[in-house]
Amino acid sequence: MPSLQRTKKGFPWRFVRRIVLLLLLAWVLVIIGLVFLIDRTGQVDQRQPADVIVVLGAGLSRDGRPGYALVRRSRYAADLWQQGYADTILCTGGQAPGQSRSEADACREVLMWRGVPASAILLEEQSRSTEENAIFSRPIIEANGWETVLLVSDGYHLFRAEILFRTRGIPVLLSPVSKEEMQRRDSYVRAVTREITALHWQVFKDLLGLPFTHFP
Incomplete structure:
Protein backbone atom coordinates (compact mmCIF):
# COMPACT_ATOMS: atom_id res chain seq x y z
CA MET A 1 0.00 0.00 0.00
CA PRO A 2 1.26 3.45 -0.76
CA SER A 3 2.21 5.34 2.36
CA LEU A 4 -0.08 8.11 3.36
CA GLN A 5 1.59 11.38 4.16
CA ARG A 6 0.03 14.02 6.26
CA THR A 7 0.61 17.52 5.16
CA LYS A 8 1.13 19.68 8.18
CA LYS A 9 -0.31 23.10 7.78
CA GLY A 10 1.01 25.80 10.04
CA PHE A 11 -1.19 28.29 11.86
CA PRO A 12 -2.41 30.92 9.36
CA TRP A 13 -0.53 33.83 10.92
CA ARG A 14 -0.56 35.83 7.71
CA PHE A 15 -4.34 35.71 7.58
CA VAL A 16 -4.61 36.67 11.25
CA ARG A 17 -2.24 39.60 10.75
CA ARG A 18 -4.36 40.85 7.87
CA ILE A 19 -7.52 40.66 9.95
CA VAL A 20 -5.85 42.48 12.84
CA LEU A 21 -4.55 45.19 10.52
CA LEU A 22 -7.99 45.63 8.96
CA LEU A 23 -9.58 45.91 12.40
CA LEU A 24 -6.97 48.45 13.47
CA LEU A 25 -7.56 50.44 10.30
CA ALA A 26 -11.31 50.38 10.88
CA TRP A 27 -10.80 51.52 14.48
CA VAL A 28 -8.55 54.40 13.36
CA LEU A 29 -11.22 55.47 10.85
CA VAL A 30 -13.83 55.37 13.61
CA ILE A 31 -11.61 57.57 15.79
CA ILE A 32 -11.14 60.05 12.95
CA GLY A 33 -14.89 60.10 12.35
CA LEU A 34 -15.60 60.70 16.03
CA VAL A 35 -13.12 63.57 16.18
CA ASP A 45 -25.36 76.72 17.90
CA GLN A 46 -29.09 75.93 17.93
CA ARG A 47 -30.02 78.53 20.52
CA GLN A 48 -33.60 79.72 20.45
CA PRO A 49 -36.16 80.51 23.15
CA ALA A 50 -36.78 77.43 25.28
CA ASP A 51 -38.58 76.39 28.46
CA VAL A 52 -35.35 75.78 30.37
CA ILE A 53 -31.59 76.08 30.05
CA VAL A 54 -29.79 72.98 31.32
CA VAL A 55 -26.16 73.44 32.36
CA LEU A 56 -24.05 70.28 32.42
CA GLY A 57 -21.87 70.00 35.50
CA ALA A 58 -18.08 69.97 35.69
CA GLY A 59 -15.54 69.40 38.42
CA LEU A 60 -14.75 71.64 41.37
CA SER A 61 -11.36 72.61 42.70
CA ARG A 62 -10.09 70.95 45.88
CA ASP A 63 -11.39 73.75 48.07
CA GLY A 64 -14.89 73.49 46.59
CA ARG A 65 -14.71 76.46 44.28
CA PRO A 66 -16.16 76.03 40.77
CA GLY A 67 -13.56 74.86 38.27
CA TYR A 68 -12.86 76.81 35.12
CA ALA A 69 -15.05 74.58 32.93
CA LEU A 70 -18.01 75.01 35.26
CA VAL A 71 -17.44 78.77 35.47
CA ARG A 72 -17.47 79.26 31.71
CA ARG A 73 -20.55 77.03 31.25
CA SER A 74 -22.45 78.79 34.03
CA ARG A 75 -21.38 82.24 32.88
CA TYR A 76 -22.57 81.47 29.35
CA ALA A 77 -25.89 80.14 30.66
CA ALA A 78 -26.33 83.36 32.65
CA ASP A 79 -25.77 85.38 29.48
CA LEU A 80 -28.43 83.33 27.68
CA TRP A 81 -30.84 83.90 30.57
CA GLN A 82 -30.14 87.64 30.51
CA GLN A 83 -30.91 87.63 26.78
CA GLY A 84 -34.29 86.03 27.45
CA TYR A 85 -33.74 82.56 26.02
CA ALA A 86 -35.44 80.92 29.02
CA ASP A 87 -36.96 81.87 32.36
CA THR A 88 -35.31 79.04 34.30
CA ILE A 89 -31.85 77.49 34.49
CA LEU A 90 -31.37 73.91 35.69
CA CYS A 91 -27.89 73.26 37.10
CA THR A 92 -26.80 69.62 37.09
CA GLY A 93 -24.11 67.70 38.93
CA GLY A 94 -23.83 65.91 42.25
CA GLN A 95 -21.26 65.97 45.04
CA ALA A 96 -18.02 64.18 44.21
CA PRO A 97 -16.17 62.19 46.91
CA GLY A 98 -14.11 64.51 49.08
CA GLN A 99 -16.06 67.62 48.08
CA SER A 100 -18.09 69.76 50.44
CA ARG A 101 -20.85 70.58 47.96
CA SER A 102 -22.35 69.63 44.63
CA GLU A 103 -21.42 70.86 41.17
CA ALA A 104 -24.98 72.14 40.80
CA ASP A 105 -24.60 74.29 43.92
CA ALA A 106 -21.36 75.76 42.56
CA CYS A 107 -23.13 76.44 39.26
CA ARG A 108 -25.85 78.34 41.14
CA GLU A 109 -23.17 80.43 42.84
CA VAL A 110 -21.71 81.52 39.49
CA LEU A 111 -25.16 82.26 38.07
CA MET A 112 -26.01 84.48 41.02
CA TRP A 113 -22.69 86.30 40.63
CA ARG A 114 -23.84 87.04 37.09
CA GLY A 115 -27.18 88.44 38.23
CA VAL A 116 -29.51 85.45 37.88
CA PRO A 117 -31.91 85.37 40.88
CA ALA A 118 -32.18 82.24 43.01
CA SER A 119 -35.86 81.99 42.06
CA ALA A 120 -34.83 81.30 38.43
CA ILE A 121 -32.45 78.46 39.32
CA LEU A 122 -33.19 74.79 40.00
CA LEU A 123 -30.66 72.15 41.04
CA GLU A 124 -30.18 68.51 40.11
CA GLU A 125 -27.67 67.26 42.70
CA GLN A 126 -27.66 63.47 42.28
CA SER A 127 -25.70 62.89 39.08
CA ARG A 128 -22.08 61.73 38.82
CA SER A 129 -21.78 61.58 35.02
CA THR A 130 -23.22 63.04 31.84
CA GLU A 131 -25.51 60.04 31.51
CA GLU A 132 -26.81 60.65 35.02
CA ASN A 133 -27.23 64.35 34.20
CA ALA A 134 -29.83 63.15 31.70
CA ILE A 135 -31.33 60.48 33.96
CA PHE A 136 -31.92 62.78 36.93
CA SER A 137 -32.85 65.86 34.90
CA ARG A 138 -35.72 64.09 33.19
CA PRO A 139 -38.06 63.91 36.24
CA ILE A 140 -37.47 67.62 36.93
CA ILE A 141 -38.16 68.51 33.30
CA GLU A 142 -41.32 66.40 33.21
CA ALA A 143 -42.58 67.67 36.58
CA ASN A 144 -42.39 71.25 35.33
CA GLY A 145 -44.00 70.44 31.98
CA TRP A 146 -41.02 71.70 30.01
CA GLU A 147 -40.89 70.62 26.39
CA THR A 148 -37.95 72.57 24.97
CA VAL A 149 -34.49 72.26 26.52
CA LEU A 150 -31.49 74.41 25.65
CA LEU A 151 -28.45 72.33 26.59
CA VAL A 152 -25.30 74.24 27.56
CA SER A 153 -21.80 72.81 27.81
CA ASP A 154 -18.42 73.03 26.14
CA GLY A 155 -18.60 72.23 22.45
CA TYR A 156 -16.48 69.09 22.75
CA HIS A 157 -19.01 67.69 25.25
CA LEU A 158 -22.21 68.18 23.30
CA PHE A 159 -21.97 65.33 20.78
CA ARG A 160 -22.01 62.72 23.55
CA ALA A 161 -24.39 64.72 25.73
CA GLU A 162 -26.97 64.99 22.95
CA ILE A 163 -26.87 61.23 22.39
CA LEU A 164 -27.35 60.53 26.10
CA PHE A 165 -30.18 63.03 26.57
CA ARG A 166 -32.06 61.89 23.46
CA THR A 167 -31.60 58.26 24.50
CA ARG A 168 -33.37 59.18 27.74
CA GLY A 169 -36.24 60.77 25.82
CA ILE A 170 -35.18 64.39 26.23
CA PRO A 171 -35.01 66.29 22.92
CA VAL A 172 -32.48 69.08 23.24
CA LEU A 173 -31.22 72.16 21.43
CA LEU A 174 -27.46 72.60 21.68
CA SER A 175 -25.68 75.82 22.58
CA PRO A 176 -21.93 75.45 23.08
CA VAL A 177 -19.58 77.66 25.03
CA SER A 178 -17.10 79.26 22.64
CA LYS A 179 -13.99 77.16 22.03
CA GLU A 180 -11.93 80.31 22.55
CA GLU A 181 -13.01 80.25 26.20
CA MET A 182 -10.69 77.31 26.81
CA GLN A 183 -7.35 78.39 28.25
CA ARG A 184 -5.04 76.48 25.91
CA ARG A 185 -5.32 74.54 22.67
CA ASP A 186 -3.91 71.40 24.29
CA SER A 187 -6.78 71.55 26.79
CA TYR A 188 -9.19 71.10 23.88
CA VAL A 189 -7.19 68.16 22.52
CA ARG A 190 -7.21 66.48 25.93
CA ALA A 191 -10.93 67.11 26.27
CA VAL A 192 -11.70 65.53 22.88
CA THR A 193 -9.51 62.54 23.78
CA ARG A 194 -11.46 62.14 27.01
CA GLU A 195 -14.74 62.29 25.09
CA ILE A 196 -13.61 59.55 22.71
CA THR A 197 -12.64 57.39 25.68
CA ALA A 198 -16.05 58.03 27.26
CA LEU A 199 -17.83 57.07 24.04
CA HIS A 200 -15.87 53.81 23.91
CA TRP A 201 -16.86 53.09 27.50
CA GLN A 202 -20.51 53.86 26.74
CA VAL A 203 -20.61 51.46 23.79
CA PHE A 204 -18.73 48.77 25.74
CA LYS A 205 -21.02 48.85 28.76
CA ASP A 206 -24.18 49.05 26.65
CA LEU A 207 -23.13 46.04 24.56
CA LEU A 208 -22.42 44.03 27.72
CA GLY A 209 -25.51 45.32 29.48
CA LEU A 210 -23.49 46.59 32.44
CA PRO A 211 -25.68 48.38 35.02
CA PHE A 212 -23.36 51.37 35.45
CA THR A 213 -24.42 54.93 34.72
CA HIS A 214 -21.09 56.41 35.75
CA PHE A 215 -17.53 55.16 35.52
CA PRO A 216 -17.20 52.75 38.48
Whole structure:
Protein backbone atom coordinates (compact mmCIF):
# COMPACT_ATOMS: atom_id res chain seq x y z
CA MET A 1 0.00 0.00 0.00
CA PRO A 2 1.26 3.45 -0.76
CA SER A 3 2.21 5.34 2.36
CA LEU A 4 -0.08 8.11 3.36
CA GLN A 5 1.59 11.38 4.16
CA ARG A 6 0.03 14.02 6.26
CA THR A 7 0.61 17.52 5.16
CA LYS A 8 1.13 19.68 8.18
CA LYS A 9 -0.31 23.10 7.78
CA GLY A 10 1.01 25.80 10.04
CA PHE A 11 -1.19 28.29 11.86
CA PRO A 12 -2.41 30.92 9.36
CA TRP A 13 -0.53 33.83 10.92
CA ARG A 14 -0.56 35.83 7.71
CA PHE A 15 -4.34 35.71 7.58
CA VAL A 16 -4.61 36.67 11.25
CA ARG A 17 -2.24 39.60 10.75
CA ARG A 18 -4.36 40.85 7.87
CA ILE A 19 -7.52 40.66 9.95
CA VAL A 20 -5.85 42.48 12.84
CA LEU A 21 -4.55 45.19 10.52
CA LEU A 22 -7.99 45.63 8.96
CA LEU A 23 -9.58 45.91 12.40
CA LEU A 24 -6.97 48.45 13.47
CA LEU A 25 -7.56 50.44 10.30
CA ALA A 26 -11.31 50.38 10.88
CA TRP A 27 -10.80 51.52 14.48
CA VAL A 28 -8.55 54.40 13.36
CA LEU A 29 -11.22 55.47 10.85
CA VAL A 30 -13.83 55.37 13.61
CA ILE A 31 -11.61 57.57 15.79
CA ILE A 32 -11.14 60.05 12.95
CA GLY A 33 -14.89 60.10 12.35
CA LEU A 34 -15.60 60.70 16.03
CA VAL A 35 -13.12 63.57 16.18
CA PHE A 36 -14.86 65.13 13.18
CA LEU A 37 -18.35 64.69 14.67
CA ILE A 38 -17.32 65.97 18.10
CA ASP A 39 -15.70 69.07 16.63
CA ARG A 40 -18.51 69.70 14.13
CA THR A 41 -21.27 69.33 16.73
CA GLY A 42 -19.42 71.72 19.01
CA GLN A 43 -19.59 74.43 16.37
CA VAL A 44 -23.36 74.23 15.84
CA ASP A 45 -25.36 76.72 17.90
CA GLN A 46 -29.09 75.93 17.93
CA ARG A 47 -30.02 78.53 20.52
CA GLN A 48 -33.60 79.72 20.45
CA PRO A 49 -36.16 80.51 23.15
CA ALA A 50 -36.78 77.43 25.28
CA ASP A 51 -38.58 76.39 28.46
CA VAL A 52 -35.35 75.78 30.37
CA ILE A 53 -31.59 76.08 30.05
CA VAL A 54 -29.79 72.98 31.32
CA VAL A 55 -26.16 73.44 32.36
CA LEU A 56 -24.05 70.28 32.42
CA GLY A 57 -21.87 70.00 35.50
CA ALA A 58 -18.08 69.97 35.69
CA GLY A 59 -15.54 69.40 38.42
CA LEU A 60 -14.75 71.64 41.37
CA SER A 61 -11.36 72.61 42.70
CA ARG A 62 -10.09 70.95 45.88
CA ASP A 63 -11.39 73.75 48.07
CA GLY A 64 -14.89 73.49 46.59
CA ARG A 65 -14.71 76.46 44.28
CA PRO A 66 -16.16 76.03 40.77
CA GLY A 67 -13.56 74.86 38.27
CA TYR A 68 -12.86 76.81 35.12
CA ALA A 69 -15.05 74.58 32.93
CA LEU A 70 -18.01 75.01 35.26
CA VAL A 71 -17.44 78.77 35.47
CA ARG A 72 -17.47 79.26 31.71
CA ARG A 73 -20.55 77.03 31.25
CA SER A 74 -22.45 78.79 34.03
CA ARG A 75 -21.38 82.24 32.88
CA TYR A 76 -22.57 81.47 29.35
CA ALA A 77 -25.89 80.14 30.66
CA ALA A 78 -26.33 83.36 32.65
CA ASP A 79 -25.77 85.38 29.48
CA LEU A 80 -28.43 83.33 27.68
CA TRP A 81 -30.84 83.90 30.57
CA GLN A 82 -30.14 87.64 30.51
CA GLN A 83 -30.91 87.63 26.78
CA GLY A 84 -34.29 86.03 27.45
CA TYR A 85 -33.74 82.56 26.02
CA ALA A 86 -35.44 80.92 29.02
CA ASP A 87 -36.96 81.87 32.36
CA THR A 88 -35.31 79.04 34.30
CA ILE A 89 -31.85 77.49 34.49
CA LEU A 90 -31.37 73.91 35.69
CA CYS A 91 -27.89 73.26 37.10
CA THR A 92 -26.80 69.62 37.09
CA GLY A 93 -24.11 67.70 38.93
CA GLY A 94 -23.83 65.91 42.25
CA GLN A 95 -21.26 65.97 45.04
CA ALA A 96 -18.02 64.18 44.21
CA PRO A 97 -16.17 62.19 46.91
CA GLY A 98 -14.11 64.51 49.08
CA GLN A 99 -16.06 67.62 48.08
CA SER A 100 -18.09 69.76 50.44
CA ARG A 101 -20.85 70.58 47.96
CA SER A 102 -22.35 69.63 44.63
CA GLU A 103 -21.42 70.86 41.17
CA ALA A 104 -24.98 72.14 40.80
CA ASP A 105 -24.60 74.29 43.92
CA ALA A 106 -21.36 75.76 42.56
CA CYS A 107 -23.13 76.44 39.26
CA ARG A 108 -25.85 78.34 41.14
CA GLU A 109 -23.17 80.43 42.84
CA VAL A 110 -21.71 81.52 39.49
CA LEU A 111 -25.16 82.26 38.07
CA MET A 112 -26.01 84.48 41.02
CA TRP A 113 -22.69 86.30 40.63
CA ARG A 114 -23.84 87.04 37.09
CA GLY A 115 -27.18 88.44 38.23
CA VAL A 116 -29.51 85.45 37.88
CA PRO A 117 -31.91 85.37 40.88
CA ALA A 118 -32.18 82.24 43.01
CA SER A 119 -35.86 81.99 42.06
CA ALA A 120 -34.83 81.30 38.43
CA ILE A 121 -32.45 78.46 39.32
CA LEU A 122 -33.19 74.79 40.00
CA LEU A 123 -30.66 72.15 41.04
CA GLU A 124 -30.18 68.51 40.11
CA GLU A 125 -27.67 67.26 42.70
CA GLN A 126 -27.66 63.47 42.28
CA SER A 127 -25.70 62.89 39.08
CA ARG A 128 -22.08 61.73 38.82
CA SER A 129 -21.78 61.58 35.02
CA THR A 130 -23.22 63.04 31.84
CA GLU A 131 -25.51 60.04 31.51
CA GLU A 132 -26.81 60.65 35.02
CA ASN A 133 -27.23 64.35 34.20
CA ALA A 134 -29.83 63.15 31.70
CA ILE A 135 -31.33 60.48 33.96
CA PHE A 136 -31.92 62.78 36.93
CA SER A 137 -32.85 65.86 34.90
CA ARG A 138 -35.72 64.09 33.19
CA PRO A 139 -38.06 63.91 36.24
CA ILE A 140 -37.47 67.62 36.93
CA ILE A 141 -38.16 68.51 33.30
CA GLU A 142 -41.32 66.40 33.21
CA ALA A 143 -42.58 67.67 36.58
CA ASN A 144 -42.39 71.25 35.33
CA GLY A 145 -44.00 70.44 31.98
CA TRP A 146 -41.02 71.70 30.01
CA GLU A 147 -40.89 70.62 26.39
CA THR A 148 -37.95 72.57 24.97
CA VAL A 149 -34.49 72.26 26.52
CA LEU A 150 -31.49 74.41 25.65
CA LEU A 151 -28.45 72.33 26.59
CA VAL A 152 -25.30 74.24 27.56
CA SER A 153 -21.80 72.81 27.81
CA ASP A 154 -18.42 73.03 26.14
CA GLY A 155 -18.60 72.23 22.45
CA TYR A 156 -16.48 69.09 22.75
CA HIS A 157 -19.01 67.69 25.25
CA LEU A 158 -22.21 68.18 23.30
CA PHE A 159 -21.97 65.33 20.78
CA ARG A 160 -22.01 62.72 23.55
CA ALA A 161 -24.39 64.72 25.73
CA GLU A 162 -26.97 64.99 22.95
CA ILE A 163 -26.87 61.23 22.39
CA LEU A 164 -27.35 60.53 26.10
CA PHE A 165 -30.18 63.03 26.57
CA ARG A 166 -32.06 61.89 23.46
CA THR A 167 -31.60 58.26 24.50
CA ARG A 168 -33.37 59.18 27.74
CA GLY A 169 -36.24 60.77 25.82
CA ILE A 170 -35.18 64.39 26.23
CA PRO A 171 -35.01 66.29 22.92
CA VAL A 172 -32.48 69.08 23.24
CA LEU A 173 -31.22 72.16 21.43
CA LEU A 174 -27.46 72.60 21.68
CA SER A 175 -25.68 75.82 22.58
CA PRO A 176 -21.93 75.45 23.08
CA VAL A 177 -19.58 77.66 25.03
CA SER A 178 -17.10 79.26 22.64
CA LYS A 179 -13.99 77.16 22.03
CA GLU A 180 -11.93 80.31 22.55
CA GLU A 181 -13.01 80.25 26.20
CA MET A 182 -10.69 77.31 26.81
CA GLN A 183 -7.35 78.39 28.25
CA ARG A 184 -5.04 76.48 25.91
CA ARG A 185 -5.32 74.54 22.67
CA ASP A 186 -3.91 71.40 24.29
CA SER A 187 -6.78 71.55 26.79
CA TYR A 188 -9.19 71.10 23.88
CA VAL A 189 -7.19 68.16 22.52
CA ARG A 190 -7.21 66.48 25.93
CA ALA A 191 -10.93 67.11 26.27
CA VAL A 192 -11.70 65.53 22.88
CA THR A 193 -9.51 62.54 23.78
CA ARG A 194 -11.46 62.14 27.01
CA GLU A 195 -14.74 62.29 25.09
CA ILE A 196 -13.61 59.55 22.71
CA THR A 197 -12.64 57.39 25.68
CA ALA A 198 -16.05 58.03 27.26
CA LEU A 199 -17.83 57.07 24.04
CA HIS A 200 -15.87 53.81 23.91
CA TRP A 201 -16.86 53.09 27.50
CA GLN A 202 -20.51 53.86 26.74
CA VAL A 203 -20.61 51.46 23.79
CA PHE A 204 -18.73 48.77 25.74
CA LYS A 205 -21.02 48.85 28.76
CA ASP A 206 -24.18 49.05 26.65
CA LEU A 207 -23.13 46.04 24.56
CA LEU A 208 -22.42 44.03 27.72
CA GLY A 209 -25.51 45.32 29.48
CA LEU A 210 -23.49 46.59 32.44
CA PRO A 211 -25.68 48.38 35.02
CA PHE A 212 -23.36 51.37 35.45
CA THR A 213 -24.42 54.93 34.72
CA HIS A 214 -21.09 56.41 35.75
CA PHE A 215 -17.53 55.16 35.52
CA PRO A 216 -17.20 52.75 38.48
